[in-house]
Amino acid sequence: MADHTPTRAERREATARRILEAAQHEFGAHGDGATIRSIARRAGVDPSLVLQHYGSKQALFSLAVRPVSDLEGEDVPAHLAEVLDVRLRELPASTKALMRSMLTSAEAAEAMSVYLRERAARLAEAMPDDHAELRAALVVSSIMGITIARHFLDLPALEDADGDDVAALVDSWTSTAP
Amino acid sequence: MADHTPTRAERREATARRILEAAQHEFGAHGDGATIRSIARRAGVDPSLVLQHYGSKQALFSLAVRPVSDLEGEDVPAHLAEVLDVRLRELPASTKALMRSMLTSAEAAEAMSVYLRERAARLAEAMPDDHAELRAALVVSSIMGITIARHFLDLPALEDADGDDVAALVDSWTSTAP
DNA sequence: GTCTATATACCGATAGAC
DNA sequence: GTCTATCGGTATATAGAC
Structure with a gap:
């Protein structure tokens, strides 16, 4: 678990996660009018990579706005x-x-x-x-x-x-x- | 007050009012993402007329979203x-x-x-x-x-x-x- | 006075070079 | 695998024909 060179798959997954987090912040700041270009800029990647990972802006938006479920409370x-x-x-x-x-x-x-x-x-x-x-x-x-x-x-x-x-x-x- | 041929100024004012009402409905339906084209379509006029009357989309938006003041109540x-x-x-x-x-x-x-x-x-x-x-x-x-x-x-x-x-x-x- | 045509810019998405 | 170049579409806004 100490040092360990990340594989390409791991690097790719890390990039995808950074893009999703950037998308959440951009959609959170500008709504659905946020652009793929601005998301890529915030994530520090090329705009084409955003679509490479998530297919379309709509698909990325669906993931970004999915609410975290917090309905497990009793009282x-x-x-x-x-x-x-x-x-x-x-x-x-x-x-x-x-x-x-x-x-x-x-x-x-x-x-x-x-x-x-x-x-x-x-x-x-x-x-x-x-x-x-x-x-x-x-x-x-x-x-x-x-x-x-x-x-x-x-x-x-x-x-x-x-x-x-x-x-x-x-x-x-x-x-x-x- | 019976019949009375509207002057050009009156017709122009009536058109401006129709554009503003159309803008309120379009902005109300699609937010600030509503387009001048859709506003003109709803009002039944040419898109260039919208800018002719109100100068810019931003100026029209400012007028359309101005809230009606209703703070005169006592109780x-x-x-x-x-x-x-x-x-x-x-x-x-x-x-x-x-x-x-x-x-x-x-x-x-x-x-x-x-x-x-x-x-x-x-x-x-x-x-x-x-x-x-x-x-x-x-x-x-x-x-x-x-x-x-x-x-x-x-x-x-x-x-x-x-x-x-x-x-x-x-x-x-x-x-x-x- | 009204509309056609267009200038300019940015969007999402794709194809191909490396 | 990543990025450059670009396509097709649409937006606001302007200029000029009629």
């Missing part, structure tokens, strides 16, 4: 508060790429819609009363809006928001009966 | 519930164009940020406790997220949401102390 409201707390501080590259593109790319919009529906369904199960489905949809949509305001619109009030301050608010969303 | 929480109720059912063309473009256009992002800050400041004044600023920002951001989920992601649970159902929820956001 849903507590998990939700943790999600919001984390989202207020940082945003994974793939998630940022997905959110940045979801209003101008039909594929990204569908991916986000599926993700929100799954999360809302999980949350609705943990809710007591009859309006659970609607309220769960409102909660997950609100978290999305807060994430956008924090990371894409740079609302000053959310810059230094403390996780503890918002936890109680989220709790009131899920427990208070309207 | 802020009640006004807010009404806003959310209206937003769940329909979305003005200029607002749709602004929201659709705000993640891929720096100008639209800044316009939306200013709009949210103004609304949050108004709301914070009507709030009692010390976390008013943060909570007001969370509320207006949540409304934005719900609007996106309803009109751009087509969340089924929000399709037929009743305004009365959400009013109480919004009220709990503004009155419950965390």
